[in-house]
Amino acid sequence: MTPAARLSAAIELIDTIEKDRVPAAKALKEWGTAHRFAGSGDRAAIAGLVWDVLRRYASSAWLMDSDTARARLIGMLRLERNMDTPTMAAMFDGGRYAPAPLTEAEQAALASRSLADAPASVASDYPEWLDPHLAKVFGETRAAEAAAMASRAPLDLRINTLKGNRDKVLRSLAHLGAKPTPWSPNGLRIELGADARNPGIQAEEDFIKGAIEVQDEGSQLAALLTAAKPGEQVIDLCAGAGGKTLALAALMQGKGRLIATDRDKRQLAPIHERLSRAGVHNAEIRTPKGEADPLADIRSTADLVVIDAPCTGTGTWRRNPDAKWRMRPGALEIRLKDQAEVLERAVPLVKAGGRIAYITCSVLSEENGEQVRAFVARHPEFSLVPSEQTASVLWDKADAFAEAALKTPEGWLLTPRRTGTDGFFVSVLKKA
Numbered sequence: 001m002t003p004a005a006r007l008s009a010a011i012e013l014i015d016t017i018e019k020d021r022v023p024a025a026k027a028l029k030e031w032g033t034a035h036r037f038a039g040s041g042d043r044a045a046i047a048g049l050v051w052d053v054l055r056r057y058a059s060s061a062w063l064m065d066s067d068t069a070r071a072r073l074i075g076m077l078r079l080e081r082n083m084d085t086p087t088m089a090a091m092f093d094g095g096r097y098a099p100a101p102l103t104e105a106e107q108a109a110l111a112s113r114s115l116a117d118a119p120a121s122v123a124s125d126y127p128e129w130l131d132p133h134l135a136k137v138f139g140e141t142r143a144a145e146a147a148a149m150a151s152r153a154p155l156d157l158r159i160n161t162l163k164g165n166r167d168k169v170l171r172s173l174a175h176l177g178a179k180p181t182p183w184s185p186n187g188l189r190i191e192l193g194a195d196a197r198n199p200g201i202q203a204e205e206d207f208i209k210g211a212i213e214v215q216d217e218g219s220q221l222a223a224l225l226t227a228a229k230p231g232e233q234v235i236d237l238c239a240g241a242g243g244k245t246l247a248l249a250a251l252m253q254g255k256g257r258l259i260a261t262d263r264d265k266r267q268l269a270p271i272h273e274r275l276s277r278a279g280v281h282n283a284e285i286r287t288p289k290g291e292a293d294p295l296a297d298i299r300s301t302a303d304l305v306v307i308d309a310p311c312t313g314t315g316t317w318r319r320n321p322d323a324k325w326r327m328r329p330g331a332l333e334i335r336l337k338d339q340a341e342v343l344e345r346a347v348p349l350v351k352a353g354g355r356i357a358y359i360t361c362s363v364l365s366e367e368n369g370e371q372v373r374a375f376v377a378r379h380p381e382f383s384l385v386p387s388e389q390t391a392s393v394l395w396d397k398a399d400a401f402a403e404a405a406l407k408t409p410e411g412w413l414l415t416p417r418r419t420g421t422d423g424f425f426v427s428v429l430k431k432a
């Protein structure tokens with residue numbers, strides 16, 4: 001496909017995503033199946049265009065003073081890819097598979113319009129209804145924070161210290177340009193280009209042998225901040241596909257007891273294969289069966305209960321730009337209820353002197369500090385572990401991390417702008 005034909009395909013896809021209200025990933029997959037002639041390079045380039053339009057969904061329409069799929073693509077090419085008008089006009093040439101030539105109105109918009117007068121939610125690409133919520137957390141810096149949340153994310157890897165070490169993996173992944181991440185002692189980062197081409201990490205020997213996992217550095221830090229230790233009894237209450245479980249297992253160095261469960265047994269399905277590839281031998285998966293409580297035998301014995309809580313995922317907008325435009329206020333209400341429920345589930349499991357690590361991948365204070373404060377008010381036997389103390393697990397990076405992350409009275413907030421990671425909140429609560 002020519003570059004111009006890829007633009008036409010991207011316009012068609014954006015149109016479908018809007019009109020049929022389908023998630024972008026699904027639309028891209030279906031397009032690939034229906035257009036078998038398109039090679040992997042074409043598909044990656046088209047996906048990159050679509051994801052970038054979704055990242056600049058509001059600002060691109062503002063720039064072009066039009067909200068058609070075509071206008072959004074043109075606006076994105078200018079805002080995100082700095083494409084000048086002659087370069088664009090050369091591709092929008094009306095050829096057989098190319099988009100129609102730029103109209104006079106489009107050329108005028110490109111020549112004269114800017115984001116200078118756009119409201120913050122438009123210029124920084126976030127839903128307007130979230131403005132007061134983001135203001136509560138970030139105040140005047142919300143536009144800058146949201147703009148960083150609209151940027152492209154790198155591919156982060158975690159070295160599984162049960163099987164590999166960072167120096168060795170750095171050498172073997174040098175061909176992908178892997179570099180150490182700034183905070184996590186076990187993180188590697190691969191910067192990705194504008195096309196959404198996957199560097200094929202799953203085919204690397206290090207991956208097949210279980211020496212690396214794909215995990216955002218923020219998620220790695222959240223696991224580290226729980227301070228899970230060898231020999232402890234650790235319960236991962238919202239284990240899902242096991243991202244945190246695997247990181248916790250590595251922190252425990254194979255010693256102690258790690259119990260992983262989830263309310264939804266389907267979410268747990270991939271965890272078995274992942275644990276076995278990672279060489280984890282001290283984990284028990286408790287798959288729920290009917291109404292019975294899979295943790296009924298555990299009462300006041302856990303050193304640590306990790307709650308990687310169900311949340312709105314506002315911290316992962318970099319990786320899920322269409323999710324932010326689909327998010328509705330009702331979704332926040334549902335998540336708040338789920339979070340309170342899962343916090344209650346943790347209470348009878350924790351032993352005296354034990355702790356709960358509450359994690360979300362959201363930046364909203366309703367899901368974070370406010371949720372934790374309400375919990376402590378209901379359960380005065382739990383108190384907040386001071387944030388400086390929880391950050392001490394980062395050793396020589398602790399001071400710099402404390403400068404970079406947002407310290408709240410209830411815990412740490414990581415954001416793309418502050419820590420260069422996905423948005424994560426981590427709070428540690430200790431039982432008297």
Ligand SMILES: C[S@@+](CC[C@H](N)C(=O)[O-])C[C@H]1O[C@@H](n2cnc3c(N)ncnc32)[C@H](O)[C@@H]1O
Pocket residue numbers: 237238239240241242243244245261262263264267308309310311338341342345
């Ligand atoms: C953020 S995801 C977990 C991601 C996972 N820990 C990881 O790192 O890959 C949240 C999970 O919480 C689960 N969940 C929701 N409500 C729950 C509850 N009341 N008890 C246990 N798990 C729950 C969901 O099924 C979902 O898998």
